[in-house]
Each structure stands twice: as structure tokens, then as C-alpha cells.
Amino acid sequence: MTLSSLARVVPVPAAFAFAFTLFTAADSAPLIAAEPGQEAAAEAPENPIEATRESVRAGLRVYGRFCRSCHGIQADGQGMTAPPGSRPANLIDDEWTHGDRDGDIYLVIRNGVPPNYDMDAWEGRITDEEIWHVVNFLRNLAERLAR
Ligand code: HEC
Numbered sequence: 001m002t003l004s005s006l007a008r009v010v011p012v013p014a015a016f017a018f019a020f021t022l023f024t025a026a027d028s029a030p031l032i033a034a035e036p037g038q039e040a041a042a043e044a045p046e047n048p049i050e051a052t053r054e055s056v057r058a059g060l061r062v063y064g065r066f067c068r069s070c071h072g073i074q075a076d077g078q079g080m081t082a083p084p085g086s087r088p089a090n091l092i093d094d095e096w097t098h099g100d101r102d103g104d105i106y107l108v109i110r111n112g113v114p115p116n117y118d119m120d121a122w123e124g125r126i127t128d129e130e131i132w133h134v135v136n137f138l139r140n141l142a143e144r145l146a147r
């Protein structure tokens with residue numbers, strides 16, 4: 001299995017961590033390398049914001065303003081005004097193309113999805129805190145819909 005085929009079947013950050021391990025293992029010189037644990041943490045940060053009612057509400061406001069047009073009122077990917085040809089993701093199912101941890105979802109929202117960025121990078125347009133609120137909102141919504 002090549003590394004690129006691996007990248008398709010495992011979440012990207014895991015593939016990164018794997019490549020990182022390969023790279024450092026192949027390098028016999030005692031380089032100053034980040035602890036593997038630190039590297040993983042940098043890839044997918046821990047959610048620093050508790051999913052309180054206030055956080056979920058703040059996330060709902062951000063979602064309604066910036067995300068609903070593409071991802072839909074129910075966050076099921078059926079937004080009415082998504083760019084032609086784009087396929088906004090369902091954000092309330094168990095399928096996460098870009099990783100299913102809070103930190104993975106945070107990174108997708110912050111950095112967007114290359115190469116064409118139909119899913120835009122929101123860094124600088126909404127705050128980091130707001131991104132975490134949206135993550136909390138989406139988790140909460142999925143939980144409520146699953147009941
Ligand atoms: C212009 C349309 C558009 C807007 C606006 C938009 N998205 Fe997306 N989003 C997409 C598309 C298209 C994808 C699928 C990208 C891909 O994987 O190729 C996507 C993917 C995602 C994913 C990855 C899902 C997965 O399965 O891993 C998340 C999370 C996400 N969007 C959250 C948001 C949030 C939160 C907002 C608002 C801040 C937002 N999006 C705004 C179009 C949009």
C-alpha cells in the first residue's frame with residue numbers, strides 16, 4: 001500500500017503522523033524533532049471550549065450566518081445556494097471525510113478544503129472561538145437528531 005493510497009483511507013492527520021514517524025525513523029542523525037505526541041496535538045487540537053448551552057447557541061448563530069447556505073438548515077448538506085457542482089458535506093452523519101475528532105473538524109473549518117476551496121478557509125473571518133462554538137453546535141445537533 002502506498003502512502004498516497006493510505007491517505008485516502010485514513011483521516012489525513014493520521015496519515016501525517018504516519019509520514020512524520022517514517023521520516024524521523026529513517027533519519028539516523030539525532031535531529032531536534034518534536035515529540036510525536038506534540039506533533040499529533042498540533043495536527044488536531046483538543047477542543048478548548050466546553051459545549052455549554054451558550055457555546056452551542058453561539059455556534060448556531062455562526063452556522064446560520066455563514067454555513068447554512070451551503071450545508072443546509074439541518075446541516076445535512078442540502079443547502080440551497082451551494083456553488084454549482086460543489087457537494088457540501090452532511091455535517092450531522094457519522095461520516096467525516098477529513099477526520100472525526102473535534103480538532104479535525106475545527107481544522108477543516110479554519111483551513112478549508114484544497115484545491116478548489118468550495119469549502120472555504122474561515123480563518124480570519126470568524127474567530128477561533130467561533131469555530132469551536134460551531135463544532136459544539138454540530139455535535140449537539142447530531143446528538144439531538146439521533147434521539
Ligand atoms: C460555499 C459553500 C460552503 C460554505 C459557505 C461552507 N461550506 Fe463547509 N463544505 C463545503 C463543501 C463543498 C464541502 C466538501 C469539501 C470536500 O470534502 O471536498 C464542505 C465540507 C465541510 C466540512 C468537512 C466535512 C467532513 O466530512 O469532513 C466541514 C466540517 C464544514 N464544511 C463545515 C462548515 C462550516 C462550519 C461552515 C461555516 C463556517 C461551512 N462549512 C461553510 C461547502 C461550504
